[in-house]
Amino acid sequence: MTALFASDLHLEPGRPEITRQFLEFLAGPVPEAAALYLLGDIFEAWLGDDVPDPLGAEVANALSAVSARGTAVYVMQGNRDFLLGDGFCARAGATLLPDPVIVSHAGGRALVTHGDALCTADGAYQRLRSLVRDPRVQRAFLSLPAGARRALATEARAGSRAHLAEAGQYITDVEPSSVEAVLREAGVDVLLHGHTHRPGTHALAVDGRRCTRIVLGDWHAGGSYLRWDARGFELVTLPRG
Numbered sequence: 001m002t003a004l005f006a007s008d009l010h011l012e013p014g015r016p017e018i019t020r021q022f023l024e025f026l027a028g029p030v031p032e033a034a035a036l037y038l039l040g041d042i043f044e045a046w047l048g049d050d051v052p053d054p055l056g057a058e059v060a061n062a063l064s065a066v067s068a069r070g071t072a073v074y075v076m077q078g079n080r081d082f083l084l085g086d087g088f089c090a091r092a093g094a095t096l097l098p099d100p101v102i103v104s105h106a107g108g109r110a111l112v113t114h115g116d117a118l119c120t121a122d123g124a125y126q127r128l129r130s131l132v133r134d135p136r137v138q139r140a141f142l143s144l145p146a147g148a149r150r151a152l153a154t155e156a157r158a159g160s161r162a163h164l165a166e167a168g169q170y171i172t173d174v175e176p177s178s179v180e181a182v183l184r185e186a187g188v189d190v191l192l193h194g195h196t197h198r199p200g201t202h203a204l205a206v207d208g209r210r211c212t213r214i215v216l217g218d219w220h221a222g223g224s225y226l227r228w229d230a231r232g233f234e235l236v237t238l239p240r241g
Contacts, residue, residue: 003105004030005226007039007114007194008218010080013055015044021223021240026062029225031069037103038094039194039216040078040114045157047149048142049087060091067093076101079116079195082132083142102186106230111186115195115215118174118182124163125172173198179213180206190214190233192226199224199235 011019030036043056067073073094077084089096100113120126131137141149164172173196183191183206191213199217203210214233217224223238 001034001106002032002227002229003035003037003103004033005037005039005112005192005216005228006219006224007216008041008078008197009038010041010044010218010220011055011059012044017240018219019055019058021238022059022219023062025223025225025238026066030066030071033071035072035074035105036066037074037097037112038076039112039192040076040099040116041080041194041218042075042078042084043081045153046081046084046088047146047153048083049085050142051146051149056088057091060088063092063094076112076114078114079129083138100182100186102188103192105228108190108228109188110190110192110228111182111188112192113182115174115193118178118193119172119195120175120178122172172196174213176204179204183211192216194218201233201235 006025009018009022011022042059046056047053063073073092074097075084075089075092075094076097076099084096086096097112099117100111103110103112116125116129141152144152174193179191183189189209189211191211193213194216196215197218197220199215202213202215204213205211214226214235216226217235217237222240225236225238227234227236
């Protein structure tokens with residue numbers, strides 16, 4: 001049995017080629033898999049499950065069709081779509097996962113996370129992350145009209161771009177000590193995450209244990225997913241025609 005993992009699609013109306021390729025992915029290799037895990041930043045922005053969103057509805061319908069055919073669908077929030085909730089998942093036939101979570105498959109176990117919580121060298125981002133994940137702040141935001149939410153989200157995205165332009169590459173990558181800490185606490189040897197848009201496989205040692213960190217790629221220039229089956233892990237790149 002195969003499990004597939006994807007992250008950082010950043011779906012938005014202005015990039016229809018990404019949506020088209022993702023829908024092709026759902027119609028292609030996904031129905032043959034036992035499970036599909038989407039590890040956050042599925043959408044470039046998510047204003048709340050209660051805001052009408054044609055793109056969100058299209059994606060939810062496609063995921064629901066996948067689920068109806070027998071592939072279990074799991075969704076994790078990212079830093080762009082941290083307000084994605086049970087309403088969307090109900091429409092998509094998906095299960096909302098906590099972050100992080102241990103996934104068992106093919107006789108193995110892996111710690112799975114979006115990845116932004118591991119970028120602890122970026123203190124400014126971590127303070128912002130704690131703020132927007134505060135249930136009181138989220139309730140206040142969700143009480144606003146859709147237009148006000150949209151304006152705030154646009155402002156936040158502009159601020160994020162400015163911050164990334166100024167931050168060094170090491171700041172926006174995961175912090176090795178944080179990676180070691182979560183693997184130590186989880187007691188597993190494999191970590192899967194996205195967020196950094198730096199796909200690859202990295203070997204490390206934690207308290208003398210050989211461990212592996214696998215980073216999923218984004219979908220900006222082409223599709224990207226991770227296949228996990230009895231043979232192990234394989235990062236797959238999908239060219240965009």
